[in-house]
Amino acid sequence: MTEQHPGATPEPSTDPAPQPPQAATTPSYRYPTAAGPTAGGPTAGAQGVGFGDDTAPAAGSRRRPAFIAAGVAAALVVGGAGAFAASQLSGGGAQPADVLPGDAFAYVRLDVDPSAAQKVSAVRFLGKLPQVRDTLGSGDPRQKVWEAITADAKSDCVSRFSYSGDIEPWLGDRVGLAVRPGGTTGKPNVAVAVQVSDEGKAQDVLTRLLACDGADETDLRLRDGYAIVTPKGQGDATLAAVDRGRLAADPEFSDDMSALGEQGVASAWFDTAPAAKELESSRGSGRSTSDLGGLGDLGGLGNGSAMMSGLSGLAGAKGAASGRVAVAMRFDPSYVEVAGITRGVTAIPGYTPAPGDGTQLANLPDDTLAAVHVSGAGDALKAAWPQIEKMIDGSGDGADRLAAVEQQLGVTLPDDAQVLLGRSLTVSVPDQQLGDGVPSIGAKIVSTDANRADQLVETLERTAGAPGTLTREVDGDTLYLGTTPDYVGALKSGGRLGDSDAFTAAMGDTSKATAAVYVDLDRLEKQYLPQVPDEQRAAVESLRAVGITASVQDAGSGSFSLRVVGN
Template sequence: MTQPNDPRPEPTSDPTPEQLPGSSETAQPTQSIPQPSQSAGAPTQYSYPTEGTTSGLGGAAGIPPSTLGAGAAEGVSFSDDAAPRTSRRRTGLIAGGLVAALALGGGIAFGVSKLSGGGAQPADVIPGDALAYVRLDIDPSAGQKIAAVRFLSKIPGARDVFSSDDMRQKLWEQVVKESKNACLKKFDFGKDIQPWLGQRAGLGFRPGKTGGEQNMVIALQTSDESTASDTLARLTACSTDSKDKTDIRTRDGYVLLTPKGQGDTTLAALDKGSLASNATFSGDMSALGDQGVASMWFDNAKFAALAQQESGTKQQVPDTLRGRSAFTLRFDPSYIEMAGIGRGLDAVKQVSGSGAELGRLPADTIGAFQLSGGDQLLDGAWPELKKGLDSVAGGGGDVQSMLESELGITLPDDLKVLLGKSFTLSVPDQAFGSQLPTVGLKVTGTNAKRAEEVLTSIEDVSGGALSLDKKADGDRLYASTTPGYAGKLATDGKLADSETFKTALGDTSKMTVGFYLDLDRIEKYYLPDVGPEAHDAVQALRAVGLNVWSTGDGEGSFSLRLVGN
């Protein structure tokens, strides 16, 4: 059943500042990526949060793993496991990354009474010519802070773990111990680092090189530019490598670290315009919405070229990846979400999708996958797929012809028939054991008879390993690994009525790719293997949902949610 509107709970309709200790401000709603039923129009320039208001984040390489946690009743703490990796031999930049990890990985608590999330962002002090950007923020918008408290309160033990004020100090002590650098032992975390350490950090990669080193900059927020610069200078001096030198500069409440020789040129580039003032970047981030506690942005082709240059490899970037991508990690009171957008992907054409068939699965479905508009997608993707098949063969023959001969089919035509307008796999609730599990297939908007023949050909080639119960009905084909389930799939189910399903997937009206897993129904199979320290937290997780949809030619969005009970 198509959901015409995004059914997920509004981040701030449930929690209110009045319900949180010490709160004195009114939080505004947290903006998310426009759902398919909403307008996809984006402002031309992104505005960061200001005092008393919140800005919008809404949601690939991928986002670095981040752990975020709620503090005690008076506040909430966020933690991130690692800072962006920079150069393998630059201790100075690594020191900056370490300090970023301490700021964002160790539990700086912010009181919910300070809900603004205002102030300069790392993008304000990174030059506008950056081709890649990573941001970490433990002082996000007010809506994000409240949503984090609400979500993490559902996870047993989260408050206890992340409310510890000495996590950063423990991290520092562990790094010093493992480094075996006696110089680092001269620094006292409480006296030398904690007093000036801010709540935001960013990393920007820029075009070109200086002195043989890639142009890049780490931006660390600080409350005391002078003290931060002095401390970081002493930290970077701990390196015994004469080639390992770092420039340290300051700008607008941030200390900037670059490889030697890039400090002044970075400031000069910044004087020409910041990344935040770059119209392309700001437009992409506005479309992304509220940037939450972590966000990333890439000029895909330029960053891929940089990565290949650094690794010494040469491989053409596929046309389908040329463009830009942006990602975020954010909270809702009901889930934590990784979300992202792609823009300027000129080789990608809009696909008309719908998650209706996913919602029509039986209510006892524990896991499902749907590809909508697969026949359209294959038209554009087949040339690249064929190249992939030929590369697997290593020049040993025409793989397409071999498959056509073996299966008695025509590619890509028969594959399009099998995918149809909607291709859905589902697994019902069942007693898993030694017997063959029940898995179902539903294909709609296709030549069902021909699709059935293609499946039969695949069965024949399997040599009896695959035997399906099949039912063709008009433009629909149903199949299952065990008798009876195919017939059940032919009857409209009520999965879309489930609150768990709706929360995990949101608006599915334009879904092209969807995945759903009901953790509550299958936890009995994996919880016994979870250790006691994590058992209750894992048990508190309810479902996983992935929703990918097309927003126009060259544009698309995705949302990956982990739902709590």
């Protein structure tokens, strides 16, 4: 495998499995019509769709050429969806993880050429969003972003680059970013891999573009159809790390991404253990997360300080320093979804949550506007109580205050809290015109002692100075309560919310959901639709429902999803 350095003449790759050469000029993007594919396959209608000017990022302060160069990569996904509904449906070829080092502890991938099924699903979903459909125009979306990125560039050097002549002939469909151990002060050890269709042209243009501001802050290397940009002095070391092992071949990474399934237009992976070690090393050497802001200097893929602070929060979370998270944004003809999995993450040491029981959510009345469901919160609180007590004991007179609360309310903690939170807690709001009198809100608590839970609610009402505010009824192991008697009766009678098309699309299978949130946007929109400007009303009306679910498979493993459903 031959490594290409800036200024060197490109040489053929000697890798045992080289990527097939691509055409020097990338075809102009054309998209299927908003009506979606026909029975004969996706259509590339005479009128394609591209990005309107109002979808481009607003111009800000002057961007450095380094930002612009890597910012070209961000062009691959601006607009979130329309870009990857391209006419070619291959979705094949090397992914950024194939050319990034296996020692990375964080990885983000953006792809405008995902699988054929994803492109078809995206076209069909976007057809449900008229405002998006109507504001997309014809042409290459990457050109729109290039123009937006360079619009406020003051450098004459940058202005001499044209998209059609300099960028389009080599810019590919994918970009990936990896964060690795060994960052130095002011520069985290990152590598940005931009897919290119012509390595020679990419090297020439990127080398000149990165040099526009006269600074020498980055290394540029070429490998297997990708341009790899790193902080200065890290280029050769990064490729050496790739030779030792690629991220795509890392067993944990590959297993996690396989379990994640369809990776859609964007995906990410994060391993907290090496991240925590790196952050601790940074603290020990005097480096701080703010010192690592050089990540942003690689341009267009996020602010370095913000990202490193986020990683710090994840890695430093109690019990999270040994787990991994994988996330993808993908499409279905009915919805767009951000879905993820966790592996080896234990929020409460020694405690494994039991599978949830989302049937309590699915059995809500048919006219439910919004609902929140949590399973096992009582058991989780009791399991975490020793840690909570340590925190309270370490806060001065915290323990005495807790004892005073127990005495005042006549409760025993954490046992009574466990009873009140129950095996499951479901709060719901029926369809209604909010703002007209007392709103109807209700809840049902499935508890090990529903009668005791009833007493505890009465105690809390009395302590709050509002006795009798809620209607309460105990039926077997369930406590029903609500702001109106009628709604308590409706909760007891139940319904078939789980059978509705909107619920099914937004929530999927909730039978084992540990936590879930559901909002029927069609029912909710009457609360605010009259105040929505006419030009935005169609977009509001095109959204049907939102659903969030989280489930536990086994010790340390789980899954989660956020879906937005279109009409």
